Amino acid sequence: MPESADSISGLCERVLRGNWQEGRTRDGVEFAYTSPNVRHYPWQWYWDSCFAAIGWRHFEPARSERELRSLLAAQRPDGFIGHTIFWEKPLRGARWFTYNITRRDARMTSSIQPPALAWAWQLAVGDPASVPEFGHHHDWLEQHRDLDGDGLIWIVQPDESGLDASPQFDPIWGWRAHGMPGFVGLVRRNRRLGFDLRRIVAAGGPACAEIATNVLYSLSRTALGRPSLTQVLLDRCYDERRGLFVPLTRPGTQAPIPVTWAALAPLALPDLPEEIGRRMVEEHLLDPQQFWLPAGIPSVARSEPTFQVADRGLLFGRPARYWRGPVWINSTWLLWRGLVRLGYGEAAAELSNRVVQTVARNGLREYYEPFTGAGLGQREFAWSALVMEMLEPDVARR
Numbered sequence: 001m002p003e004s005a006d007s008i009s010g011l012c013e014r015v016l017r018g019n020w021q022e023g024r025t026r027d028g029v030e031f032a033y034t035s036p037n038v039r040h041y042p043w044q045w046y047w048d049s050c051f052a053a054i055g056w057r058h059f060e061p062a063r064s065e066r067e068l069r070s071l072l073a074a075q076r077p078d079g080f081i082g083h084t085i086f087w088e089k090p091l092r093g094a095r096w097f098t099y100n101i102t103r104r105d106a107r108m109t110s111s112i113q114p115p116a117l118a119w120a121w122q123l124a125v126g127d128p129a130s131v132p133e134f135g136h137h138h139d140w141l142e143q144h145r146d147l148d149g150d151g152l153i154w155i156v157q158p159d160e161s162g163l164d165a166s167p168q169f170d171p172i173w174g175w176r177a178h179g180m181p182g183f184v185g186l187v188r189r190n191r192r193l194g195f196d197l198r199r200i201v202a203a204g205g206p207a208c209a210e211i212a213t214n215v216l217y218s219l220s221r222t223a224l225g226r227p228s229l230t231q232v233l234l235d236r237c238y239d240e241r242r243g244l245f246v247p248l249t250r251p252g253t254q255a256p257i258p259v260t261w262a263a264l265a266p267l268a269l270p271d272l273p274e275e276i277g278r279r280m281v282e283e284h285l286l287d288p289q290q291f292w293l294p295a296g297i298p299s300v301a302r303s304e305p306t307f308q309v310a311d312r313g314l315l316f317g318r319p320a321r322y323w324r325g326p327v328w329i330n331s332t333w334l335l336w337r338g339l340v341r342l343g344y345g346e347a348a349a350e351l352s353n354r355v356v357q358t359v360a361r362n363g364l365r366e367y368y369e370p371f372t373g374a375g376l377g378q379r380e381f382a383w384s385a386l387v388m389e390m391l392e393p394d395v396a397r398r
């Protein structure tokens with residue numbers, strides 16, 4: 001297993017190169033992307049590609065651009081870009097029941113993933129405002145996913161957040177949550193409604209203005225020169241009593257929403273008022289009873305009854321229910337950026353050290369046990385190469 005910074009960098013580069021896919025569809029569209037994992041996740045996932053592009057800037061920036069242009073190549077004429085693009089490997093078999101597609105031969109899902117694309121372009125490539133497709137993509141999101149006209153976007157499936165089975169969705173989707181028996185029925189119902197937010201809300205929902213999704217969306221908006229969503233997140237989602245953010249739901253829920261890393265995701269917003277950020281850091285992020293755990297930041301606060309150290313499924317350990325406690329590198333990195341921005345230099349260095357140790361001992365896994373750092377999920381997982389952002393902050397500051 002790698003130990004030094006050099007060997008971590010070597011490992012990240014090897015995984016990114018090993019997962020790289022490129023080619024041309026039968027109708028001549030060129031694609032090039034990093035699959036999250038070659039066997040288990042062969043297709044192009046929207047937010048995975050954004051994170052992989054940021055990883056590529058440490059090794060071969062030209063690939064960052066090709067990766068993100070490939071998402072643009074999948075864009076529909078109306079501006080929509082799906083959560084997963086299948087390119088020349090069509091979806092087959094049982095995945096029909098759990099993937100958000102409307103036809104068996106669909107080229108991509110009809111669902112979204114957190115719109116991090118324009119922000120990733122800004123970090124890894126250049127000015128997204130000079131590429132009209134980004135604005136067109138955001139116009140689609142504004143027209144189709146902004147339920148209340150205040151800028152926040154709403155999701156119609158828990159997996160649209162990228163945080164599939166996160167316990168924040170338990171009170172919202174209940175037995176229809178990701179990995180639960182009713183999930184297949186949710187996909188079937190939303191498929192019938194064309195994954196159209198307004199039709200789904202009219203049919204009783206549920207829909208959710210999820211925090212992490214809106215944070216990434218806001219970062220992309222500001223990258224494009226559009227207004228930030230920080231103030232509307234503060235007005236509508238900030239729980240002043242607890243000092244963290246809570247998603248909006250339609251219909252409303254009675255049960256409290258468990259505290260997950262998403263409640264702290266606004267730390268990644270550069271225009272979050274400093275006193276609010278400091279309170280989130282000091283009362284939640286740095287608390288060993290909640291988020292400050294040895295392997296990195298857990299996806300769920302340790303103090304939550306739903307917190308678990310590994311993602312167990314319902315039957316015989318399968319299918320896995322992701323985001324119920326283990327550490328993921330992308331979310332840890334987003335929160336680490338908040339620590340750096342707010343001047344918590346020592347804590348940021350300590351967190352980076354913890355993550356580097358976790359990766360050094362266990363490789364680039366999909367996610368990690370939060371106390372021991374034991375690797376879980378897929379191996380050779382692309383976005384875990386974001387560890388490079390914490391290892392080489394100078395590249396990251398460019």
Ligand code: GLC
Binds near residue numbers: 048
């Ligand atoms: C899982 C993750 C999701 C990711 C996908 C591909 O479904 O929850 O965030 O995009 O795998 O890596």
